[in-house]
Amino acid sequence: MIDINKVRSDFPILGTKVYGKPLVYVDNAASTQKPQQVIDSITDLYSNHYANIHRGVHHLSQKSTALYEGARETVKNFINASKVEEIVFVRGTTEGVNLVASSYLEPQLEPGDEILISEMEHHSNIIPWQLTAERTGALLKIIPLLENGELDLSALPDLLSPRVKLVAVTHMSNSLGTINDVSLIIEQAHALDIPVLIDGAQSIAHMPIDVQKLDCDFFVFSGHKIYGPTGIGALYAKEKHLLNMKPYQGGGDMILNVSFEKTEYNDIPYKFEAGTPNIEGTIGMAAALDYVSELGIEAIDAYEQELLAYASKQFSEIEGLQIIGTAPNKGCIISFVLDGIHPHDVGTIMDMEGVAVRTGHHCTQPVMDYYNISATTRVSLSFYNTINEIDEITKAITKVKELMG
């Protein structure tokens, strides 16, 4: 059970006002707010423990290193990886995808090879593969969307072939809310020995993740979408892949021995973490994962599904409102369009009511093209939102209609 009053009091920003109205923050799919525990972890680091990590023999460097490596352990446990060596810290989901594209996929691609993604991907799970395809002569293939916002997985057997060298799909769509049956995708891809990358940017904060049970080859997520800082995320990759992958960037900390003739690279995962990393981000992200674990991701999921059901019902009763993305298995994201009113006007007017929504294409232009729209208004919920806030959002939408009608 989520103790909503207790939870809300953990997030200082939720008590603030916007234009004199209490803030209703429902842009969580873009980025989440931070609990005091995360803020304190960063203050504590800089006040008491900070120094550069790994190379220092002095006291503070060892403390900092212990916290940094402890964070790796926290990530490993949070997604149930089997080894800490399988966790690589990156700047975020985007860098994780780019790392896999450059270090894993690109060196093995031949002209005519295929990379399979889906029509609902975020641009960050499209462009890195497109760039790789352009450089190698490989082709991008697409799992198509269905009208309700699900993927047409009946197309999968035809799309999968020995030419496909990687499947990269999102676990949960950031613009439609759809939760994909990634287990089925992984099972079918693995039957042909094709590895699978799961974009966990959205799913990480809303459902239990067990990378061993999923059996995915790669899983990427960002700290800032799960109540942690920006500029930090993690890539999980199976050890067998990491051992064979080329370094992503060169620099300090990713080497064992350097001479001008030859460099011996460090062991995994350090081989992929060149330069002084985002130490505060890593430690802040671990604090966020601890916070979520303490609340319990199952409890979070159950509460958010209640919010989703209530909001979907309330919104669909508004005349002229159409929800985009009505898959039976959805996370707590509701995209909608209002008859004759552009989402940007909706967003501005709702903002004046204190409601922070996202408007636009949400970095998923192919999804907008599929529905033949240029943009949607998106309400993305979190465990710190309330039924009362959903009523406020409904009122704000009604106000939009009055003003623009």
Added chain:
Amino acid sequence: MSELRELYQEVILDHNKNPRNFKKLELHSHHANGHNPLCGDKLELFLDVVEGIIKDISFVGSGCAISTSSASLMTQFLKGKSIAETRHYFEYFHDLVTGKELDEEALEGLGKLAVFAGVQEFPARVKCASLSWHTLINALDSVDEPAATE
């Protein structure tokens, strides 16, 4: 709500619902496409300039209320104006929506367009209001095309 009323004034709502000069010009001397990739607003602008004077001007496209009404009011405003004047008005309009101080003469010169002063309170919406004007400058700066008849 008062800032909102400032932004969404009746004239803006009216031009959003019933945009004026909303058509393609079969005969035109200048033409340009405007696109705001952030929000997906798209605009196509047509001008028929004869001896330095805008004889006719029109647009088509899709966008929010601010960008649609801005394009509509701009086309009404510029019909019959010279290119030289138009470039001045672009500067005035830009100053208006970005909240720069305008002298009385400039403000008066903008006439009805002064309704867009409310935009300066909404920095995220400045691009919506100015899209049609930037497209206009692009059209004027591009090499004069022969009047298209397609």
